[in-house]
Amino acid sequence: MRPFPSHATAFAARIGAKHPIVLAPMLAHTTPRLCAAAANAGVVAFEGAGQLGKDVLVSRIRETQAMLNAGAVFGVNLFVPSGFYTDPSSWTEPQAAAVEVARERYEGYLRELSGEAAGTAAPSLSREEHQAVFSGQVDALLETGVKLVSFHFGWPDAAEAGRLREAGATLQGCATTVEEARWLVDQGADAIIAQGAEAGGHRGTFIDAQDYRRALVEVVPLVRGIADAVDVPVIAAGGIMRGGDIRAVLEAGASAAQLGTAFLSCPECGTSAMHREALLGYGGEGRDASDPLPTVVTLGYTGKPARGLQTDRALRMADLEGALPNCFNGMLAGRTLQAAALKQGRKDAAYLWAGSGYARSRAMPAAALVETLVAEAQSSQYEG
C-alpha cells in the first residue's frame, strides 16, 4: 500500500476529513442522502446552492445534517452573482441578436416536444435580485452553522465574505486559470479548487469569462500552474473517476481531488434515469456501443459554458457559439426546455452534465465508491 502523499493527508486532517477526496457540488443532482453518505464515508461533501432561495436551502442543509455522523465534513457551494449576471443592456447588438435566435430555437424545440411554447422565456432577475438571493443563502449558512463554503463564478463582496468569516467558516474559491487563482487568494481564499477543462457542468471562469476557451486548461497543467503560483492548498477537479486519477493529481501537486461525475451513478444521487443510462451506456447492461456520445463545452445548454454529453441540442446551437454572450440571464428558456426534455425522455434535447471521463462511471453506493477509490489510489503503483 502507498498512503496518500503527506501534503494531501495534512490537508484532509486540517479540514477534518478522513480522505483527501471531495464530492463536488452538483446542483439538482447531489442530494442530502448522497452528501451524507459521502461525508460519512470520510470525504468532504458539498451541496450546491445554485440559485435556491433561503428557506429551501436551509431545509436541504438541515436534512443533510440530520444524517451526518459526528465529524463528517459537509460544505455548501454558492454561485457568486457578480460572476454570472450581465446586464442585457451591455450586450452588443450581435450578442442580443444571437440570444434572440437561441430563444427562438429553444421555443421551436419546445413546441416540437410538448406542443406549446408560450411563456418559455421566464422573467430574468435583476442584478439586485440575484444579490438578494445570495445574501439569503449566506443567511442560510449562518443559521445552519455551515463552516465550509466554496464559491463558483468568482468571490463575494467583502461584506458577505466577512459575515461567513466571522462565523468561523473556511472559504474556498474556484479557478480555471492561474490568474484567477492568484486573484482569489488575494481576496482571502483558504484553498483553490482548480477546475480543469475535463470537468462536467458549468465552467467557473470569471476573469475574461467571454473568452472561456482560453481557460479550458487540462487539470494536470492547471494544478501544476496554480500550485506553483499560490501558497494555499489546491483541490483538483476534472476528469477524475478512479483511484489512479486521484493519485495522478495529488502527485501533480493537488492536496485533494474533487469528483462529481463519478458520483452521478451512485444510487443516492438525484440523477435522472435518462442521464444515468447515458453515463453508464458504455460499461453497463444498457451499453449502446454504436452510439457513443462525446462531451462538449458549450454555451448552447444554459447560456454559460458547461461540459455535458454532446446531444443534438449542442450541435444545433454550435453556429451561435461565437456570438452568444456568456451569461445565464438571457437563457432562462433553456431551462424550461430542459424540464420538458427530461419529462419527455428526449435525450437529444436535454443537457446531461458529464465530465470527460464519464465512460468510466461505476454504479455503486457512495460509501462503496469511496472505499474503492481509496483502495485504488493507495494500492496503485501507477507512475504514469
Next chain:
Amino acid sequence: MRPFPSHATAFAARIGAKHPIVLAPMLAHTTPRLCAAAANAGVVAFEGAGQLGKDVLVSRIRETQAMLNAGAVFGVNLFVPSGFYTDPSSWTEPQAAAVEVARERYEGYLRELSGEAAGTAAPSLSREEHQAVFSGQVDALLETGVKLVSFHFGWPDAAEAGRLREAGATLQGCATTVEEARWLVDQGADAIIAQGAEAGGHRGTFIDAQDYRRALVEVVPLVRGIADAVDVPVIAAGGIMRGGDIRAVLEAGASAAQLGTAFLSCPECGTSAMHREALLGYGGEGRDASDPLPTVVTLGYTGKPARGLQTDRALRMADLEGALPNCFNGMLAGRTLQAAALKQGRKDAAYLWAGSGYARSRAMPAAALVETLVAEAQSSQYEG
C-alpha cells in the same frame, strides 16, 4: 511485473513488433531518425506522407530504411484525397464567405508578421491533381517495399488499395466513430486506428466530416465501442503519454496504443524550438506556469479540424467555426501564415499540434522513452 494483455502481445507478434506500441505519423515532425530510433526500439513506427510528392517520399523512406535494424517495423501513413478535398463550387454561400473572411484574417496576420501579404493564397490543387499525388505515393510505397500502410481521412479506391494488397501490404484505417470503423472494415481494413478526441493534429473524421464535433469521442469509450463492433484489432490513439495510459487503453480492448505527442519532445523529432518549448513549458526548465495553454480542436488552423495548443490564432478564428467548410483546399493561406509564424517565433500566430495530454511530455531520446513506457505499463498495478 504484469505483462501486456495477451490480445496485445498477439497483435504485436502478428505485425512483427516487440511491443504493442505505435509511433503515430506526424507529417513535418516525424523524421527518418525518429522513425528508425522508435522502430529499432521495438515499436511500430509510422512516417506521414501528407501531400509529399513521390520522389520526396521515396527519399524519406529510403533514408529511414537505411537506419532500420533487421525486423524493425516501419510503415507509412497516407492522406486519402477523397476524404479531404471538397470542390469549392459545392460550398454554400455562407461557407464561401467564411473562407474569404478567414483568408483576409490570415493575410492581415501575415502583414502584421512580415510586412507582406501578397500571394499568400497559394493555388489550390484540383481533385484530379490530389489523386495524382496519391497515386504517386502508392508508387513510392511499392518501389521501396513498404508493407505496412495506414490511411487518414477515409479509404482509397479499390484500384489503389488493390495495388498495395497485391504487393502484400497490411492496410489500416483511422476511425473517429463506430460507424466509420464498420465502414473501413467493410472496405477491407486489417486493423482500425481509433482516434480519440484527445488526439493531437488533424481529425480523421470522413463520414459527416462537417459535423466533426459529433466525432469527438474520448479514446476509452471509442475503443470500447469499436472493439465491440468489429472483428479486427483496434489501435488506440489520443492522450496516451505514459505507461499507465497504455495499460488503460489495452484494458479497454485496444490491441496497441498509438502515441504521437509523447514523441514530439524526443531529440530525434523534427519539432520546432517554439513548439518544443511550449510542450515542455509545464514540466521542464522553461516552465511558464503562469501562462498555461490549453489544447483545442479548431478549423481555424488549416481549415480542417485539428487539435493543437490554443493560441491566439484559434481564438481569433473562433467566431468562424460554425460557418467554415471542413476542407483544406480553401485555406492554403493558413500554411503560408504558419511558415511565417515559425520563422518569426510568433507562438500566438502559429499552430502547434498537441494532444490533450501534452503537459506530461518528457524530453528523452526515443529509445529511452520506449523503454520507460514499457516499464511503466508492465509494472503498473493501476486498475483505475
